Amino acid sequence: MKSKxxxxxxxxxDEACDEGLLPxxxxxDINIETPKIDTQGDFSTNIAMVMAKTQRxxxxxxxxxxxxxxxxxxxxxxxxxxxxxxxxxxxxxxxxWIETLKNVHxxxxxxxxxxxxxxxxxVEFVSANPTGPLHVGHGRGxxxxxxVSSILSFCGYDVQKEYxxxxxxxxxxxxxxxxxxxxxxxxxxxxxxxxxCYQGDYIKDLAKELETDVLSIEENQAVxxxxxxxxxxxxxxxxxxxxxxxxxxxxxxxxxxxxxNGLVDESIKxxxxxxxxxxxxxALWFNTEKYGDEKDRVVVxxxxxxxxxxxxxxxxxxxxxxxxxxVIDVWGADHHGYIARMNAGIEATSKKSDNFDVVLIQLVxxxxxxxxxxxxxxxxxxxxxxxxxxxxxxxxxRFMFLTxxxxxxxxxxxxxxxxxSSNNPVFYVQYVHARITSIxxxxxxxxxxxxxxxxxxxxxxxxxxxxxxxxxxxxxxxxMVLESAKNLEPxxxxxxxxxxxxxxxxxxxxxxxxxxxxxxxxxxxYLIGAVKKVIKNGLDLLNISSPEKM
RNA sequence: GCGCUCGUAGCUCAGCUGGAUAGAGCGUCGGACUUCGAAUCCGCAGGUCGCAGGUUCGAAUCCUGCCGGGCGCACCA
Numbered sequence: 121m122k123s124k125x126x127x128x129x130x131x132x133x134d135e136a137c138d139e140g141l142l143p144x145x146x147x148x149d150i151n152i153e154t155p156k157i158d159t160q161g162d163f164s165t166n167i168a169m170v171m172a173k174t175q176r177x178x179x180x181x182x183x184x185x186x187x188x189x190x191x192x193x194x195x196x197x198x199x200x201x202x203x204x205x206x207x208x209x210x211x212x213x214x215x216x217w218i219e220t221l222k223n224v225h226x227x228x229x230x231x232x233x234x235x236x237x238x239x240x241x242x243v244e245f246v247s248a249n250p251t252g253p254l255h256v257g258h259g260r261g262x263x264x265x266x267x268v269s270s271i272l273s274f275c276g277y278d279v280q281k282e283y284x285x286x287x288x289x290x291x292x293x294x295x296x297x298x299x300x301x302x303x304x305x306x307x308x309x310x311x312x313x314x315x316x317c318y319q320g321d322y323i324k325d326l327a328k329e330l331e332t333d334v335l336s337i338e339e340n341q342a343v344x345x346x347x348x349x350x351x352x353x354x355x356x357x358x359x360x361x362x363x364x365x366x367x368x369x370x371x372x373x374x375x376x377x378x379x380x381n382g383l384v385d386e387s388i389k390x391x392x393x394x395x396x397x398x399x400x401x402x403a404l405w406f407n408t409e410k411y412g413d414e415k416d417r418v419v420v421x422x423x424x425x426x427x428x429x430x431x432x433x434x435x436x437x438x439x440x441x442x443x444x445x446x447v448i449d450v451w452g453a454d455h456h457g458y459i460a461r462m463n464a465g466i467e468a469t470s471k472k473s474d475n476f477d478v479v480l481i482q483l484v485x486x487x488x489x490x491x492x493x494x495x496x497x498x499x500x501x502x503x504x505x506x507x508x509x510x511x512x513x514x515x516x517x518r519f520m521f522l523t524x525x526x527x528x529x530x531x532x533x534x535x536x537x538x539x540x541s542s543n544n545p546v547f548y549v550q551y552v553h554a555r556i557t558s559i560x561x562x563x564x565x566x567x568x569x570x571x572x573x574x575x576x577x578x579x580x581x582x583x584x585x586x587x588x589x590x591x592x593x594x595x596x597x598x599x600m601v602l603e604s605a606k607n608l609e610p611x612x613x614x615x616x617x618x619x620x621x622x623x624x625x626x627x628x629x630x631x632x633x634x635x636x637x638x639x640x641x642x643x644x645x646y647l648i649g650a651v652k653k654v655i656k657n658g659l660d661l662l663n664i665s666s667p668e669k670m
Numbered sequence: 671g672c673g674c675u676c677g678u679a680g681c682u683c684a685g686c687u688g689g690a691u692a693g694a695g696c697g698u699c700g701g702a703c704u705u706c707g708a709a710u711c712c713g714c715a716g717g718u719c720g721c722a723g724g725u726u727c728g729a730a731u732c733c734u735g736c737c738g739g740g741c742g743c744a745c746c747a
Contacts, residue, residue: 153686156693166689169727179727204690205727249747291747403745414673414743421745428747456674457742480675483740523695524683527675529740531682536696540709543696551709559706566706596686603686615684618694629702629711670709 121216121595122152124196125163132189133167141185144174154596161201161209162592168206179206217588218579220595224650225574231598231657235605236277242439243269245450246362247284250351251295252320254361254505257452260530261481262505263521265450266367267610267662268479274661275605280444283369284435287351288376289428294318295354296347302327303334303346326350361506366514366663378434384426387434387469388419396468406433411464433465440470446477448608453480453527479608481526487533512537515664519546522614522662545618546664549655552621553666556652559633563645567634572642572649581643586627590647593620594654601661610662617658624651 129150136142148170155164168183175182183202190208191200196216201209224230245265248258266281273279286292298317302324305311313319330349334342355372362368378384388404391397397404402422406429409416419430439447447466451458459478467473486493486503493503509517516537523545524530542548563569582588597616604612633644656666 151689153689155690157691160690164690169689172727207690286747289747401745405745418745423745425745427745453675454741459674482676528683529676533682542709542711544709545695547709548695551707555707555710562706600686607687611684612686615694622694625710626712628706629708632706634706670707 121196121212121220122163122599124216125152125165125210126150128190128193128195128197129165129167129186132186132193135189136185142171142175142182143177146174147171148174154592155209160203160207162212164203164207164209166207168202168208172206182206183208214583214588215579217591217595218582221578221582221591221647221650222574224594224653225572225646230653231601232274232276233598233602234276235602236272236275238276238278239445240278240280240443241272241446241448242280242282242442242444243272243448243450244282244284244439246358246367247286248358249286249291250355250358251291251318252354253322254358255502256486256505256508256532257481257484259365259505259508259517260484260521260526261450261452262362262365262367263518263662264479264481264526264610267518267522267613268448268450268608270661270663271601271605271610271613275602277605280371281369282371282373285355285372285374285376286428287355287374288379288431292347292351293343295350296343296345298323299326299330299346299350300334300339300343303330307335322354323350326353329353361504361509364514365505365509366518373435375431375435378431378438383438384431384434387437388426388430391419391433391468394468406461406464406468408461408464411460411467413460413464417461429461429465432462433469436462436466436476437469440466440472440475446475447472448477448479450479450481453482456480477608479526482529484521484530484532487531487535489535508532508534515550516544516546518662518664519549519614522611525609525611540670545614547670549617549621549659550665550667550670552624553652553655553659554668554670555628556624556648556655557668559648560645560652563634563641567638567641569638569642569645572645574646575639575642577639578643578646581640582647584627584631586623586630587644587647590620590623590627590651593623594650597654597658613658613661617655620651620654620658624648 130147133142133147137145148167150165150167151170152163152165155161168186169179171182172179180202183206186208187200187202190197196212197210198213199211203209243265246254246258246262248254269279269281294317297314301311301313301317305313306324306327326349330346332345332349334345337345388397391406397406397419399405403418404420405416406419407416417429418427419433420426436447462478463473463476466476486508512534520532520537521530536543538544540547560572582591600612600616604610631644633641633648635641635644659666
């Protein structure tokens with residue numbers, strides 16, 4: 121609809137230029153917006169004000185010229201008006217709206233687009249260390265990454281979802297030590313369990329399960345063995361918890377494999393040759409400062425051990441080598457200091473830092489009975505993702521995580537998430553789906569209308585302002601999805617679904633669908649059938665169910 | 671101290687990338703079920719968009735400075 125208007129306006133301006141009514145042939149991008157207030161039209165444009173400078177004319181004068189021409193055309197526009205400082209407002213005829221209603225029904229992929237043009241994007245998210253179960257914060261990153269991925273692929277991108285496993289380095293060794301000491305404990309040995317080890321009870325559980333006799337092995341070997349075992353087991357938990365949460369990955373990428381395949385050494389060598397690395401005090405440094413970072417960073421420590429940064433450089437180079445046009449990382453906001461470094465690494469190895477985006481997820485705090493649930497990272501006392509999903513369900517948890525922009529912190533209220541009322545946004549939306557399903561069933565049983573289909577009289581029957589409001593909202597669905605993809609902002613979808621649901625409930629309470637007038641009945645069924653489809657379409661996008669009954 | 675980020679109704683948050691009279695939800699108060707699912711809806715009240723400048727036809731949005739919260743500043747991960 122908007123693009124039709126843009127074309128229309130463009131033509132009119134071209135014509136005016138040709139006729140010499142406008143001095144400059146320079147036409148800026150035409151921006152169409154939907155005013156908040158009905159009296160300002162269905163759509164409006166600020167083009168006259170934008171053009172004022174280049175044309176060196178008063179905005180209202182330019183608006184006058186466009187107005188004269190456009191008003192004399194036979195088009196989708198009913199009336200046009202000039203308002204305020206030079207806005208041009210358009211009031212559309214009813215029939216164009218009905219067209220979009222038809223689209224919803226007939227286009228199986230309503231809202232889907234090929235905007236991405238098959239561009240290959242990799243989204244890497246969660247990537248939590250396999251040293252303990254996922255907690256609530258990971259859940260938010262998981263849903264955001266997952267939803268962003270499906271929205272991108274809905275918009276024509278070729279998306280791969282990846283989980284990076286930090287299965288190498290010191291924290292894995294610590295994990296091994298933690299397990300080893302717990303085993304010693306359980307075998308009656310006096311152990312002073314180190315403070316830097318993982319305190320959680322899950323280590324004790326693992327200790328009971330490990331069947332290999334590690335007591336008879338030399339300590340270092342035993343710790344290695346424990347580390348391998350524990351990280352493997354914990355990764356299984358993580359994968360399973362994520363699956364229950366509706367999150368799956370196309371690829372699980374092991375950090376250790378980078379070392380095993382020599383990729384870390386290779387990229388270090390490569391950077392050395394390029395003169396990007398230098399030695400200082402026995403360590404190897406990357407001159408990230410030249411790339412805009414605050415200071416240079418160590419890649420290989422003086423003891424010969426590589427830092428995480430080293431493997432991350434190799435990893436991201438490898439991503440681009442795999443042929444991704446664009447790489448997106450979803451990180452916790454506490455890692456923001458790492459972005460400049462990563463950009464430097466990518467620029468130095470692949471010259472692709474422009475194709476690299478980081479989505480920073482803000483913190484989640486959990487609320488129970490209005491009180492914040494305290495979570496001590498050290499103490500090992502934290503609420504796991506699994507606990508939350510078990511308690512409130514997958515749908516509610518996913519929706520809740522998407523009710524905020526990812527970069528604003530989120531209060532997750534367990535009571536609200538469990539509530540079956542309009543307080544709980546996911547029920548509010550799902551209720552619409554169930555309600556419409558019920559009405560359609562009733563129409564079939566009691567009114568004998570078995571089929572919802574297009575009928576030529578529908579445009580004449582759907583005239584209520586609540587009906588037009590619903591159609592307008594549905595019309596904006598594809599654009600909303602696209603904006604959500606462009607900005608990597610899945611919360612737009614949840615907000616949209618709430619708005620659409622609100623409009624439906626509003627309509628429902630004011631107008632009856634199951635009326636005696638058969639034409640009106642069939643028309644209204646056609647309308648609410650479309651609403652049902654769009655609701656399901658949006659919930660599918662977020663991998664949230666659309667129940668027929670609740 | 672330096673850097674990043676946020677500051678919008680009592681609370682939790684949106685705000686279409688610079689547009690017209692800044693919007694939702696929750697909460698308060700008052701209404702609506704003999705009628706398609708009241709798990710719903712309607713109405714009232716609630717604002718110096720942290721403060722002060724600047725950019726221009728026009729600023730919650732962009733720039734600068736201050737105030738206040740969060741986070742980050744390792745040869746850690």
